[in-house]
Amino acid sequence: xxxxxxxxxxxxxxxxxxxxxxxxxxxxxxxxxxxxxxxxxxxxxxxxxxxxxxxxxxxxxxxxxxxxxxxxxxxxxxxxxxxxxxxxxxxxxxxxxxxxxxxxxxxxxxxxxxxxxxxxxxxxxxxxxxxxxxxxxxxxxxxxxxxxxxxxxxxxxxxxxxxxxxxxxxxxxxxxxxxxxxxxxxxxxxxxxxxxxxxxxxxxxxxxxxxxxxxxxxxxxxxxxxxxxxxxxxxxxxxxxxxxxxxxxxxxxxxxxxxxxxxxxxxx
Numbered sequence: 001x002x003x004x005x006x007x008x009x010x011x012x013x014x015x016x017x018x019x020x021x022x023x024x025x026x027x028x029x030x031x032x033x034x035x036x037x038x039x040x041x042x043x044x045x046x047x048x049x050x051x052x053x054x055x056x057x058x059x060x061x062x063x064x065x066x067x068x069x070x071x072x073x074x075x076x077x078x079x080x081x082x083x084x085x086x087x088x089x090x091x092x093x094x095x096x097x098x099x100x101x102x103x104x105x106x107x108x109x110x111x112x113x114x115x116x117x118x119x120x121x122x123x124x125x126x127x128x129x130x131x132x133x134x135x136x137x138x139x140x141x142x143x144x145x146x147x148x149x150x151x152x153x154x155x156x157x158x159x160x161x162x163x164x165x166x167x168x169x170x171x172x173x174x175x176x177x178x179x180x181x182x183x184x185x186x187x188x189x190x191x192x193x194x195x196x197x198x199x200x201x202x203x204x205x206x207x208x209x210x211x212x213x214x215x216x217x218x219x220x221x222x223x224x225x226x227x228x229x230x231x232x233x234x235x236x237x238x239x240x241x242x243x244x245x246x247x248x249x250x251x252x253x254x255x256x257x258x259x260x261x262x263x264x265x266x267x268x
Contacts, residue, residue: 006064128154
């Protein structure tokens with residue numbers, strides 16, 4: 001790709017994306033520019049990846065064609081106001097700031113191409129799940145750029161921004177929910193006599209393998225449950241416990257409440 005990518009923010013997610021685009025050769029190191037208030041973080045990235053370090057956010061905008069905002073939501077508005085004088089209609093703006101809508105960004109920047117993305121933290125191990133939500137005026141080629149960038153850190157889908165609060169609940173917050181399941185199953189194994197380390201490995205690898213079965217085989221979760229469940233057997237008894245405790249209702253409430261909170265944060 002001949003275009004130049006600029007990062008505003010050098011935190012963990014920015015680092016994960018940087019690592020992904022370089023490893024997949026979506027961008028070359030000489031075409032990447034980055035700024036952050038944390039000079040130590042910039043020094044580390046310079047030493048490890050030999051990318052271009054900028055002294056200001058405006059310098060990133062002046063050098064790059066694609067601007068990826070990887071800052072905390074509560075500072076994004078100030079950053080947008082800061083870089084607006086340097087931004088042109090030819091720039092593509094990408095934002096991973098949770099809760100900050102495309103309309104909010106447009107109110108500050110004016111008419112420009114904007115894509116909002118909801119990634120998640122497994123991107124740190126190149127196993128992320130990202131939803132790319134383009135504004136209505138974004139071209140197919142611009143959307144393709146975003147898909148390539150976020151495809152370099154895991155799986156990626158295109159979605160409508162109207163669904164982003166639900167997406168946030170499922171994949172943005174979702175890793176924490178899966179960590180809870182993995183931890184609780186491991187602790188159950190510990191209580192029943194295993195070492196915690198052994199039980200955690202059993203639980204985590206089983207979760208990883210189960211997810212891979214769904215992704216690779218394309219067999220529905222319901223059918224996979226049937227495949228592993230012998231009537232009257234061990235798995236059947238465990239499934240009965242989950243049903244008796246209304247696990248489906250608990251998970252529905254979890255996702256609904258998380259979605260509501262995501263919506264509320266977006267209105268602040």
